[in-house]
Each structure stands twice: as structure tokens, then as C-alpha cells.
Amino acid sequence: MSQIDAHYDHAIIGSGISGLLCAAYLAKKGKKVIVLEKNHQIGGCLQVFSRDKKIFDTGVHYVGSLGKGQPLRHLFDFIGIGDLLKYQRLDMDGFDRIYFEDEQVEYKFGQGWDNFISGLSKYFPEESENLLLLLEEINRIVSLFGPYHLKELEENSVTIEILSLSAYEVISSFITSERLIAVLWGNSILYAGNKAKTPFYVFALILNSYVEGSYRLIHGGSQISKYLSMIIHDNGGLVRKYAEVTSIEIKEGKVDKVIVDQNISVNVSTCIAAIHPACVIGLLPEYSLRPSYVSRVKELQNTPAFISVYFSLKENALPYFNYNTYILKNNDAAMHPDGHFDDNWPTNMMISTGCEEHDQQYANTINVLAYCDVKIFKKWESTFNTTARHQERGQDYDQLKEELINKIAKKVASKISGFEDMYFAAYCSTPLTYRDFLNVPDGTGYGVEKDYNNALFTFISPKMKIPNLLMTGQNTDLHGVYGASISALLTLKHTSEGKLIFEEINEFLNN
Incomplete structure (x- = not known):
């Protein structure tokens, strides 16, 4: 079995916006980061495609709270892509x-x-x-x-x-x-x-x-993933496409390796899974999680x-x-x-x-x-x-x-x-x-369905029993560009580098 590299501080599985935000932040902290994406294009629902010399957005129809002084714009400014994005505000009287x-x-x-x-x-x-x-x-x-x-x-x-x-x-x-x-x-x-x-x-x-504030992204949502990828690469990280994770190896109760395409291993200190919880379970050895947790995830609507x-x-x-x-x-x-x-x-x-x-x-x-x-x-x-x-x-x-x-x-x-x-x-x-x-x-369009009848049952924590395995994305909070971006912050809170991330953001905004 070959190796991509000797060791990475953080491996992120999936390149949706939450995974890319986690990777960009950790790379800017000086950590060795790799993002593993199975598709030919990064971004998850941020992907676009071209037909008839026209660009079609696959998942981002419009975005909320992206204007100057609004939370999502503040977050994008903090990570370093706010001024790069091109977008247009929708009709003020009827968005x-x-x-x-x-x-x-x-x-x-x-x-x-x-x-x-x-x-x-x-x-x-x-x-x-x-x-x-x-x-x-x-x-x-x-x-x-x-x-x-x-x-x-x-x-x-x-x-x-x-x-x-x-x-x-x-x-x-x-x-x-x-x-x-x-x-x-x-x-x-x-x-x-x-x-x-x-x-x-x-x-x-x-x-x-x-x-x-409601905004439409000019030429689609892929510009978000493009600029986040630039941040990752500019800070020494790697975004690897056509890299489907087929399993996660556990050693002494912790993630030891991430296996790509069944024959390439990535040694990691921490793994962040930006994919559906049921898919995360499918990558792990059967013994690594409590049967009750596995059953609960499988029963989620x-x-x-x-x-x-x-x-x-x-x-x-x-x-x-x-x-x-x-x-x-x-x-x-x-x-x-x-x-x-x-x-x-x-x-x-x-x-x-x-x-x-x-x-x-x-x-x-x-x-x-x-x-x-x-x-x-x-x-x-x-x-x-x-x-x-x-x-x-x-x-x-x-x-x-x-x-x-x-x-x-x-x-x-x-x-x-x-x-x-x-x-x-x-x-x-x-x-x-x-x-x-x-x-x-x-x-499924938006992942795990939130249900007020059994709110705790449908809540998925970013933190798992395996101490160096975290989850992020729409299933750990809300979906959409805004919701998945906030989920990235909540996941980063569970890392040693990001435990003070909200203080960092507000210090950045105050300055």
C-alpha cells in the first residue's frame, strides 16, 4: 500500500463548504492539511456544470446574510475570501x-x-x-x-x-x-x-x-470553493480530487490512517468527516463505535x-x-x-x-x-x-x-x-x-431531518467517541451555505487550534 505523504495533521473527507472552511482555517494556522474529494470537482453543492456555453449552479440558488456587516460576510472576511466574491443583491421588495x-x-x-x-x-x-x-x-x-x-x-x-x-x-x-x-x-x-x-x-x-440580506452569486457558488481552495494551497495545504476515501483505520482507539481508493494510505493526527454520518460509519471498523450509536444513526430520517x-x-x-x-x-x-x-x-x-x-x-x-x-x-x-x-x-x-x-x-x-x-x-x-x-x-437534499417531536434524537454532535475523529456539515447543524459554514466553526471548536475561534473572529472584526 502506497502513501500520499508521511503524515498530515488534519485530513478532511469531502470538500463541501464546511470541509473547505475547516481546511482553510487549519492551514492558516500552519497545520499540514489535506482535503480528500472523490469527484472531479470540489465544493459539494457549490459545484457548477457547463452546457451550451452556459453555467448552471447545482445547489446554491441564493445566499443569506452575505452583505457588508452581515454574519456570513464577516466569516468570509475572517477566512480571507470576502472581497473576492462576486454577488448581487436580490430585489429588496420581493426577493x-x-x-x-x-x-x-x-x-x-x-x-x-x-x-x-x-x-x-x-x-x-x-x-x-x-x-x-x-x-x-x-x-x-x-x-x-x-x-x-x-x-x-x-x-x-x-x-x-x-x-x-x-x-x-x-x-x-x-x-x-x-x-x-x-x-x-x-x-x-x-x-x-x-x-x-x-x-x-x-x-x-x-x-x-x-x-x-439575500444575494445571488454571479457565475455560481463554485467561486466560494475556488477561493477557499486557494487559501488552503497558499498556506501549504493540499486539495486532492479523484481521491475517494474507502476506509478509516483505527489503532488504539484513535484514527491512524485514512485509506484512499483501497490502496493509498494517509497517516493523520485528526480526521474531519464532511460527509453524511451514515457514510462515516460505513468507513469505520465495526468495533469502533457503540452499537447503540450506529443503530441510532441508521434509524435517523x-x-x-x-x-x-x-x-x-x-x-x-x-x-x-x-x-x-x-x-x-x-x-x-x-x-x-x-x-x-x-x-x-x-x-x-x-x-x-x-x-x-x-x-x-x-x-x-x-x-x-x-x-x-x-x-x-x-x-x-x-x-x-x-x-x-x-x-x-x-x-x-x-x-x-x-x-x-x-x-x-x-x-x-x-x-x-x-x-x-x-x-x-x-x-x-x-x-x-x-x-x-x-x-x-x-x-437526500438537506441530510438528517430535524424533528421537534424528538429534538435530541435528531441532533448529531461534531464530536464522536473516537477522540480524533470529528464531523462537520449540514448534518451537525443546518444546511445551506450559511448553516454549513456555522457548522464548520462548531466543529473547529473541538480542535486544539480552533477552541477560541469565536474570540479570534470577534477580535478580527473589532480591529
């Missing part, structure tokens, strides 16, 4: 627009809480005071989560009672209009919102980040799977729109992540345009995100297809994708008149695509 098929009204979410409340009050004047009361509760909950303000989590601030608050029950305790409740859930596809499970803190933190359809638009066919549109069949569709494939599918979908420049006049691409039941792809569950390991799934699979694309196009045309004549090509990522590229069970 998200909620549209129900049974009503010809477009409900707009404004940026800034005053703007958000006054905007919705125009549609629901009788709920104006109730919206202000709901905002007070949102602010109360958000203030308890210190890391989302780049501060230490205060002891006993986030209790089991806070984690066990139901989003639906809290919202409906303030709001009386069923339509307004559904509107507030209108962009819930961003967090796989489920009336029966979603905790209020998930709703509050995610909505707050986007109301605080994951968030639903998605399908993404990417449209290449004809030149000057569709004016660029600087916002996201959500098409919902009815109130119920806003609060239930239903991917059941029938004549009504999809009942909940998001439409966003690709951004190539500031003040863009016409859209060149459109991306549509919708829930899609992974069961309809059961026939191909034993196949595997990525750029690194290409395998055709067959003509019948392509035919199913074409059927899904046509259904999506028809639904888009219900909102954008004449849409069928505006595009000349369409491409489709299925749950199997997400599964294979991102190494997630069943193509």
Missing part, C-alpha cells in the same frame, strides 16, 4: 415571491424586517399586529443561537424546550389567516419544511438570514430528495428576474414536502434564474427545484454515475427524465406565459445524481 395555483396573487417577501412586515401587511392588513408579534418571537429565538451571530453559544441558552418548539404551532399561535400561514411557509422547500416535524428554530434562523431541471434559454427570450418564484398547488403543499409522482406533480417548486453579471437584462438559464420521490428510481438504484465513474443508466432512465422535464416545463409555463418557446435545451438531476455526486443516502 422571494409566493404563488398559489388557486389564486392569481404573487406574495412578496421584502428584505429587512420592516420591509418584510409592511409588505405582507398590504395583503393581510388585519394581520399586521400579529405579524409584529411573530417577529418578536423570531427575534427572540434567533438571538439565542450565538454562533449565527459569530459568538459563543451561551450556556443553557438553547434548551430542549427551544429545540422542541413546532414551527407550525408557533406561527399559527400568532397568525389566524390560513393563507398567510401558508405564505410564511411558501419558501419552505429551502429547508424541506414539514408541518409535522420542522422545529421553529429552523424556520426562524433560515428566514432571518434571507430577510437580513433524512430530508426528502429533489429533482433539479436546468433550462438553456434562447437569446433575449425572457427578461432576467432578480428574485425567486415558488409555485404551490395550495396551502397544504407549502407545509408538506410531497414528491409523489402523479398527474398533480410537482405541487411545490422553486424557480430561479442564473446570474452572469450585475444589472443583467435577460435570463440565459433557469433552474427549477422540486421534491421527487426516490422510489420512482428504484429500478436504477444499483447503478452509479459521476464524471469520475461514468456509467449510462439506460434509455428508459433518460425517457423518465424527459417526462419529468416536460411536467416541470408545463408548470413553469403556468406562471411564465409562453415558456415552452423560450428554451432550446433542458437537463435534469435526479435523486440518484445527488446520491452519487454528494454521497448522501437516497439523494
Whole structure:
């Protein structure tokens, strides 16, 4: 068995944003760091792809809290990439627009809480005071989560009672209009919102980040991974692609080696796994973890799977729109992540345009995100297809994708008149695509599902029984660019180098 190098201080498995942030920080601390990525492209959901000389974003539709003076921008400034990123602020008076098929009204979410409340009050004047009361509760909950303000989590601030608050029950305790409740859930596809499970803190933190500031990344999210990779390399670290980790060797109760492609060993002092917990368990020897922990991880429910359809638009066919549109069949569709494939599918979908420049006049691409039941792809569950390991799934699979694309196009045309004549090509990522590229069970969109009914059971700690093995990413906190970035900080807190990371960030900001 050959070796990549004699020894690394830190090996990071997976190059999603949380893994890259951990690696960049540790490399800047002077540590010898290697990032191991199985794909041909780094970044996880930050990846982009090119078709028809157009760039398509695979997972980052827009980002919250990225403006000057906002937490995510502060974090990126701290790590050294803030001034390098190119992005555009979405429509201040309607960055998200909620549209129900049974009503010809477009409900707009404004940026800034005053703007958000006054905007919705125009549609629901009788709920104006109730919206202000709901905002007070949102602010109360958000203030308890210190890391989302780049501060230490205060002891006993986030209790089991806070984690066990139901989003639906809290919202409906303030709001009386069923339509307004559904509107507030209108962009819930961003967090796989489920009336029966979603905790209020998930709703509050995610909505707050986007109301605080919503931004579209110019030319896609891959610029984040590109610049983080530069930071890693400039500080002596290594990002290695086509390096699939096949096992983790344990010696005397600690990680000793990481095995790549079954025949290359990497000696490490600490290993950080930026992949799904179930996949981490699959890399470890059976004896290394308590059976109860393994059983618990295997029993965890994951968030639903998605399908993404990417449209290449004809030149000057569709004016660029600087916002996201959500098409919902009815109130119920806003609060239930239903991917059941029938004549009504999809009942909940998001439409966003690709951004190539500031003040863009016409859209060149459109991306549509919708829930899609992974069961309809059961026939191909034993196949595997990525750029690194290409395998055709067959003509019948392509035919199913074409059927899904046509259904999506028809639904888009219900909102954008004449849409069928505006595009000349369409491409489709299925749950199997997400599964294979991102190494997630069943193509889950956002990893382990948070459930207010059993909040502690669905909580995954970055710290494991194996003392030099840590986890990071959407499963240890929230998903998305913002959530996964905060998860990296919480993971770094468990390293000797990063135990004072929040103090470091605030000293940096104060100076």
C-alpha cells in the first residue's frame, strides 16, 4: 500500500463548504492539511456544470446574510475570501415571491424586517399586529443561537424546550389567516419544511438570514470553493480530487490512517468527516463505535430528495428576474414536502434564474427545484454515475427524465406565459445524481431531518467517541451555505487550534 505523504495533521473527507472552511482555517494556522474529494470537482453543492456555453449552479440558488456587516460576510472576511466574491443583491421588495395555483396573487417577501412586515401587511392588513408579534418571537429565538451571530453559544441558552418548539404551532399561535400561514411557509422547500416535524428554530434562523440580506452569486457558488481552495494551497495545504476515501483505520482507539481508493494510505493526527454520518460509519471498523450509536444513526430520517431541471434559454427570450418564484398547488403543499409522482406533480417548486453579471437584462438559464420521490428510481438504484465513474443508466432512465422535464416545463409555463418557446435545451438531476455526486443516502437534499417531536434524537454532535475523529456539515447543524459554514466553526471548536475561534473572529472584526 502506497502513501500520499508521511503524515498530515488534519485530513478532511469531502470538500463541501464546511470541509473547505475547516481546511482553510487549519492551514492558516500552519497545520499540514489535506482535503480528500472523490469527484472531479470540489465544493459539494457549490459545484457548477457547463452546457451550451452556459453555467448552471447545482445547489446554491441564493445566499443569506452575505452583505457588508452581515454574519456570513464577516466569516468570509475572517477566512480571507470576502472581497473576492462576486454577488448581487436580490430585489429588496420581493426577493422571494409566493404563488398559489388557486389564486392569481404573487406574495412578496421584502428584505429587512420592516420591509418584510409592511409588505405582507398590504395583503393581510388585519394581520399586521400579529405579524409584529411573530417577529418578536423570531427575534427572540434567533438571538439565542450565538454562533449565527459569530459568538459563543451561551450556556443553557438553547434548551430542549427551544429545540422542541413546532414551527407550525408557533406561527399559527400568532397568525389566524390560513393563507398567510401558508405564505410564511411558501419558501419552505429551502429547508424541506414539514408541518409535522420542522422545529421553529429552523424556520426562524433560515428566514432571518434571507430577510437580513439575500444575494445571488454571479457565475455560481463554485467561486466560494475556488477561493477557499486557494487559501488552503497558499498556506501549504493540499486539495486532492479523484481521491475517494474507502476506509478509516483505527489503532488504539484513535484514527491512524485514512485509506484512499483501497490502496493509498494517509497517516493523520485528526480526521474531519464532511460527509453524511451514515457514510462515516460505513468507513469505520465495526468495533469502533457503540452499537447503540450506529443503530441510532441508521434509524435517523433524512430530508426528502429533489429533482433539479436546468433550462438553456434562447437569446433575449425572457427578461432576467432578480428574485425567486415558488409555485404551490395550495396551502397544504407549502407545509408538506410531497414528491409523489402523479398527474398533480410537482405541487411545490422553486424557480430561479442564473446570474452572469450585475444589472443583467435577460435570463440565459433557469433552474427549477422540486421534491421527487426516490422510489420512482428504484429500478436504477444499483447503478452509479459521476464524471469520475461514468456509467449510462439506460434509455428508459433518460425517457423518465424527459417526462419529468416536460411536467416541470408545463408548470413553469403556468406562471411564465409562453415558456415552452423560450428554451432550446433542458437537463435534469435526479435523486440518484445527488446520491452519487454528494454521497448522501437516497439523494437526500438537506441530510438528517430535524424533528421537534424528538429534538435530541435528531441532533448529531461534531464530536464522536473516537477522540480524533470529528464531523462537520449540514448534518451537525443546518444546511445551506450559511448553516454549513456555522457548522464548520462548531466543529473547529473541538480542535486544539480552533477552541477560541469565536474570540479570534470577534477580535478580527473589532480591529
